[in-house]
Amino acid sequence: xxxxxxxxxxxxxxxxxxxxxxxxxxxxxxxxx
Numbered sequence: 001x002x003x004x005x006x007x008x009x010x011x012x013x014x015x016x017x018x019x020x021x022x023x024x025x026x027x028x029x030x031x032x033x
Contacts, residue, residue, distance in 0.1 A: 005013070
């Protein structure tokens, strides 16, 4: 039985794979606009 990853874990894995560049702006971009 596998445990489903949390959304944060998915983002971290994507960042490691350079698949998502949200770290460039940070997770709260909408708060700064």
